[in-house]
Amino acid sequence: MADIKEIIASRVAKELKDGDVVNLGIGLPTMVANFLPEGVDIILQSENGIMGMGAAAVAGAEDVDVVNAGAQYVTVNPGAMFFDSATSFGIIRGGHVDATILGALEVDQHGNLANWIVPGKMVPGMGGAMDLVVGAKKVIIAMQHTQKGKHKILKECTLPYTAVGVVDMIITEMGVMEVTPEGIVLTELHPDFKVEDVKEATGCELIISPDLKPMA
Amino acid sequence: MADIKEIIASRVAKELKDGDVVNLGIGLPTMVANFLPEGVDIILQSENGIMGMGAAAVAGAEDVDVVNAGAQYVTVNPGAMFFDSATSFGIIRGGHVDATILGALEVDQHGNLANWIVPGKMVPGMGGAMDLVVGAKKVIIAMQHTQKGKHKILKECTLPYTAVGVVDMIITEMGVMEVTPEGIVLTELHPDFKVEDVKEATGCELIISPDLKPMA
């Protein structure tokens, strides 16, 4: 089996269309940019103030005034733009970002998302996540299906919400799931797993699409 | 007697301090800039998007992309800035304009102002006036004391308000008046008039300052 993160990132990449404005969360989501199909150019938005973010900067050739939201030196593409934080979140909240891809601690069958706080333990703050998942046209959760065997896809989130009813799609190493009014629908299954495996790894009822396809 | 408008404009100019950010209404208020005392440099804000507006442009040397709020070609001073209308009114509403000087149809003893509409007759719209008088730190009404003998300074405005309780000072060809919680106080009297003249030309009680000075 290929690297789990690459499986997820490469599948997420297929959800993006040419010309989409996309905000990628830190970590796994960042890898998505490496797997874009040919002919698909996306425009990366970085919430610290870039439209048209490019690749990581080459060591020694950095513009020290240009970093991404993880405070790493990056480049910008021709046609890029810098802006302030109010403008950045105006773009995000205003529905001008086509897709945001980020990780989760928990997602539930209502599309509720928890990814910013573990009370009494981890209180990093929500950063821009609450605005991103409320504002982006499509919210894709890219994560490992379980956390060391513990369910992350649940009937109801147990952790405080990042936002309610915002998740459109969940992509894990086991498959692709869509959040619908009826519940979570498995639409694609990774060849390394059986439907029963995914059901067992999921903490809520999993609707199996009559049109279930292999994940690729 | 000197030109009435010049009398008013030159007295208004004395209210401005070096470094003040000032928005001048169209007409008489625009003349104020010509009477600034030596050593007093003000920064003119034009609500269509200029901070640091300069004099009218010389014919033949206009920058055709630079006009004032009356759509006349103007220059800008070194250190000027152009901005959009949301930024312009953010500056205005945010209390960053030290003084706005504008005319009135009516002002009353509570500092209420009416200067944008005569129902059934003149409906030009409020433009930026409602924001300016609410946002500016000091609102100075510069106008002729009466309209062809008809009172303009009243107990209560009869026309629809531009804003309530916003006027700080009224400067006319007859004198200088301050709006206080007790009512309108005449603080300066033009030498061409007697107190009784001003009282007669005023439609509300006029408190005479115990420290009444000649207007100059």
Place this chain on the structure above:
Amino acid sequence: MINKVKTADEAVAGISDGATIMVGGFMACGTPEILIDALVRKNVKNLTIICNDAGVPGRGVGKLLSNGQIKTLIASHVGLNPEVATRMNTDVAADKLECILVPQGTLAERIRAGGTGLGGFLTPTGVGTIVAEGKQVINVSGRDYLLELPLRAEYAFIRGSVTDKFGNTTYNGTTRTFNPMMAAAADHVIVGTCEIVEMGEIDPNNVVTSGIFVDTIVGGEKQWQI
């Protein structure tokens, strides 16, 4: 990359009778005349126009007014175009103009709210005046504010000074006006611009309107003249 550059007539081809259109500019300075002219040629009617003012006869939205295309005008000031009063007071139903006056700062902020996903904002402007009629008054820290709601439109007509092929746009001098807010607040955004350049030619620090907002670019906009 998608080619956004079209002719003015192609750019307005999809606009139907009854459409709502935001038009940038202040007394026609900052209004894309090239797009207005195309809309006059197309001669669609019953438009709702959102613009700072009514332009002047023969300039800006004044052309649409003269041509009888505007049913409703949402603006802050209409006093410098005498045709507004004529059309507001006419007895000819087909020519009658509805005019909704909004304080200039409130108009700019409502359009900004429409483009930035805000549900509204509280402003002290208009409290105690007829502008407050029918609006919710909310007291914050002892001061009354009006709750003003966002404005959006189907189309926005934007006037650029320099625009790259992605749509990134700058505005020279006082042509900026309402253009940046409108570019974010409409479903279809058309930029009439003076100069089209390649991507990368505008310093990313100086771009005012992002190309992500722009659907169509029309070159050939002329320099403004009184």
Place this chain on the structure above:
Amino acid sequence: MINKVKTADEAVAGISDGATIMVGGFMACGTPEILIDALVRKNVKNLTIICNDAGVPGRGVGKLLSNGQIKTLIASHVGLNPEVATRMNTDVAADKLECILVPQGTLAERIRAGGTGLGGFLTPTGVGTIVAEGKQVINVSGRDYLLELPLRAEYAFIRGSVTDKFGNTTYNGTTRTFNPMMAAAADHVIVGTCEIVEMGEIDPNNVVTSGIFVDTIVGGEKQWQI
């Protein structure tokens, strides 16, 4: 014209224990280190700091935190500075940090509201979460929004790339961040800038922050480095 150019120590001389200070920047990129350093030297305590994040140890507001100067931090993200957790959980009352977390877009917009005279705004962000606790929910056109209130401060620490002697300022690359909103939302605004130029040297089309907001200019800010 008033001379606004001072040394960093002169610029912070008036700041007292318990002051509220907005600090620009995002993970210290866009934070005026020269002003932070002066504030560390002055060693005033019990500060309320409003900043996107807690910087990192040895960078940005992280320096104030390490030096025990912050009583309350209003920020959107503090996870990349481990000292925050340590100080939030300490039993030593004098070292204890209160941390108020605000969604990043809401923080930016609250500061903008503080500088532009708005009484608040309606945002969909945070509806249904603990961020909504204690806040008024207002429904507009069938959607719930939180009423968020403006934020202001006594001081703002702004980082400029180029600043003219009037205070007009530009920001290079991603140093812009919260600086433009904060410059309008504080009683006393201090710009730590990389380069001071004469008035007129910055193109009026490209000025981002107007000098009318700026009280004090301090030169000598260094280029940012990770």
